[in-house]
Amino acid sequence: MAEVKTAKFKKASSQAVSDPKLQNTLEHVMGHFIEARAGAIEEFGDESWDQMRERASSIKKHALENLDYYLDLIDRTIQKNGGHVHFAKDTQEANRIVLDIAKKAEAKRVIKSKSMVSEEMGLNKALEKAGIEPVETDLGEYIIQLADEPPFHIIAPAMHKTKQEVSELFQDWLRTAPTQDIKQLCIIARDALREKFSTADIGVSGANFVVAETGTVVLVTNEGNGRMTTSTPKIHIAVSGIEKVLPAIEDVGLFLRLLPRSATGQRITSYNTFVSGPKFSTDEDGPEEFHLIMVDNGRLNLMRDPEFREALKCIRCGACLNTCPIYRKVGGHSYGWVYPGPIGAVITPVLTNIKQSKDLPYASTLCGACRDVCPVKIDIPKLLLKLRHMAVEGDSSQRSVSWIERLMIGQWRKTVSTRSSIERATNLARFLQVVVTKKGIIRNLPLPLISGWTKSRDFPALAPKSFAQLWQEKFSEETDG
Amino acid sequence: MCVTCLVDQFFPEVGIATVNSLRKAGVDVDFPSDQTCCGQIAFNGGFQSEAKKIAERFLDIFEGESYVVVPSGSCASMIKVYYLELFQDDPVLLERAQKLSERTHELSEFLVNVAGHQNIDASYHAKVTYHDACHLLRELGISDEPRELMKSVEGLELSEMQDSDRCCGFGGLFSVKYPEISKAILEEKLRNIESSGADILVANDCGCLMHIRGAMSRQGMKQEAMHIAQLLSPDADRS
Numbered sequence A: 001m002a003e004v005k006t007a008k009f010k011k012a013s014s015q016a017v018s019d020p021k022l023q024n025t026l027e028h029v030m031g032h033f034i035e036a037r038a039g040a041i042e043e044f045g046d047e048s049w050d051q052m053r054e055r056a057s058s059i060k061k062h063a064l065e066n067l068d069y070y071l072d073l074i075d076r077t078i079q080k081n082g083g084h085v086h087f088a089k090d091t092q093e094a095n096r097i098v099l100d101i102a103k104k105a106e107a108k109r110v111i112k113s114k115s116m117v118s119e120e121m122g123l124n125k126a127l128e129k130a131g132i133e134p135v136e137t138d139l140g141e142y143i144i145q146l147a148d149e150p151p152f153h154i155i156a157p158a159m160h161k162t163k164q165e166v167s168e169l170f171q172d173w174l175r176t177a178p179t180q181d182i183k184q185l186c187i188i189a190r191d192a193l194r195e196k197f198s199t200a201d202i203g204v205s206g207a208n209f210v211v212a213e214t215g216t217v218v219l220v221t222n223e224g225n226g227r228m229t230t231s232t233p234k235i236h237i238a239v240s241g242i243e244k245v246l247p248a249i250e251d252v253g254l255f256l257r258l259l260p261r262s263a264t265g266q267r268i269t270s271y272n273t274f275v276s277g278p279k280f281s282t283d284e285d286g287p288e289e290f291h292l293i294m295v296d297n298g299r300l301n302l303m304r305d306p307e308f309r310e311a312l313k314c315i316r317c318g319a320c321l322n323t324c325p326i327y328r329k330v331g332g333h334s335y336g337w338v339y340p341g342p343i344g345a346v347i348t349p350v351l352t353n354i355k356q357s358k359d360l361p362y363a364s365t366l367c368g369a370c371r372d373v374c375p376v377k378i379d380i381p382k383l384l385l386k387l388r389h390m391a392v393e394g395d396s397s398q399r400s401v402s403w404i405e406r407l408m409i410g411q412w413r414k415t416v417s418t419r420s421s422i423e424r425a426t427n428l429a430r431f432l433q434v435v436v437t438k439k440g441i442i443r444n445l446p447l448p449l450i451s452g453w454t455k456s457r458d459f460p461a462l463a464p465k466s467f468a469q470l471w472q473e474k475f476s477e478e479t480d481g
Numbered sequence B: 001m002c003v004t005c006l007v008d009q010f011f012p013e014v015g016i017a018t019v020n021s022l023r024k025a026g027v028d029v030d031f032p033s034d035q036t037c038c039g040q041i042a043f044n045g046g047f048q049s050e051a052k053k054i055a056e057r058f059l060d061i062f063e064g065e066s067y068v069v070v071p072s073g074s075c076a077s078m079i080k081v082y083y084l085e086l087f088q089d090d091p092v093l094l095e096r097a098q099k100l101s102e103r104t105h106e107l108s109e110f111l112v113n114v115a116g117h118q119n120i121d122a123s124y125h126a127k128v129t130y131h132d133a134c135h136l137l138r139e140l141g142i143s144d145e146p147r148e149l150m151k152s153v154e155g156l157e158l159s160e161m162q163d164s165d166r167c168c169g170f171g172g173l174f175s176v177k178y179p180e181i182s183k184a185i186l187e188e189k190l191r192n193i194e195s196s197g198a199d200i201l202v203a204n205d206c207g208c209l210m211h212i213r214g215a216m217s218r219q220g221m222k223q224e225a226m227h228i229a230q231l232l233s234p235d236a237d238r239s
């Protein structure tokens, strides 16, 4: 499995917010995505857009509630089409399946189109270890492969890289001349990849949707590399999370409307590829062998809980990242694993390690913007709250909240349990705050937690009299009388 | 009326303005004097058992009232939306929470939709900009009512800022757990306030106000941050 660095969220995120170049890029790219999305959904009007989301949500829900049935159906339909279906419990097993196929075929080079599940698997590293060369063919993925970095964003993995940085990577790896011309950079990548496409033994793709009824893997891409990957080499392996199931082919249309609009603000992507198995004997080209690997890797832990199951509806459009005030500041790498942003903060802890990822569910203001844009209506804030609840009151594998915080909240609860205790506590604080107050504000409060606030913001002093006291003095008589 | 902890202890002037605005709309205002907190801070922190105890206490105190009006989007959301979640496994408390939820209103929404006062007889000469507090907007769906109210105030000019619906980075405990991220988000809000050209930032939630005001005063900005009630009540009338 890809390395999990979620425990470093605090450090990584504070580094990210103090990197002006990164902040600039984030503001620019995220702003562009949000605007494009708004433009693309405008034609529907709020009401029909909402109906489409509702319908998509219920299709996904239905598919998940009957996942065993649909997985079995996929197994049968794909076999009927001449392909092979494998189920992998974890990423280790998934990697082993790929390597077994590769060894049998004596493969030396594997080309890949974009796949987040293969990122979970750490597939590139596993292939390299076995002496097989993996080549990412999505431009963004290719760039981060050269840079040896994980994706920064679900749909724009190299969005944090500037033209200059890309040019430098190409100079180092491809020995090309420096250039800041985007078109030129694309041509360089295209030339380099062309050669790889024509000589690869295996193509590995992801799957945006897997249609049970027909045994079809649907790929939504913009660069045409997905189609090359699935049709040029002799063997095509698609890797997918088990949750990517759609019941019927007629369901796909709705998702093809929702996904690109939510993701890039396109009405449709340049390529929508449907693969239902190896080539027919009458076809001139296409792979001779087709494998679909359905990966669990912790998803059944989400499935078991009806609330967490909602998170499996996700179609990885990235809209929640683009709109999230936190993601827009801390960027993708801070989250420490494959899936960043609001949806990452929900699924990463469950798919990897809840305790180790304890900071993610708290890295949210619960503003709800993610829920509003999600094309399948996942109530992300509710799931973050659920994870927080587990951190406080869950079992020993989930509890992570410190004793100081428990003590503070316990004390708070006692204080607000009666009016007299709150008056006692605040009157004491009123007496003490004189030391730190100037003109009604506190510039530095050396108390645990609060000191973080006063680093950049003034804290108000308690008012000389509480409202309750003022009410007694000012209004209660009028009311009583 | 539930004034909320922040108003009670830090911003009593907002409580007074709330009482005045309600009275102006002909509403008979009562302040159950035993009230303390709605429990939101514990609930958001994951401390559901602690939150439940406080929420139950809240039910006891406010159950008798015909309406509960709250001058805060997030506290109103806690009572209207999250109590139902908190008590979902307890049919008796859930029923009580449901009844309370139906009778609970955020101040601006109450004034417009229940008291029927789209037009408030107030005047306030200033250029203001409005920040949509997250829970008010997304949990309660309230964005038109406060704007209607502001437009009815004589002399008030509403100059919308860019991304008024984007979070200010407060998020309760978030602001102290992740002060750097919180600050970075807030900076963006301050820039938008600045470029709106307004003299006053208006919001319906003292959490956001405390946050925004705290940075304004630290950075020596000339703008002020005010609660909407302060524009509507006669006390606030400076014209």
Ligand code: SF4
Binding pocket: A262, A313, A314, A315, A316, A317, A318, A319, A320, A321, A343, A370, A373, A374, A375, A376, A377, A378
């Ligand atoms: S949670 Fe929703 S908005 Fe976020 S990536 Fe998944 S589908 Fe898109």
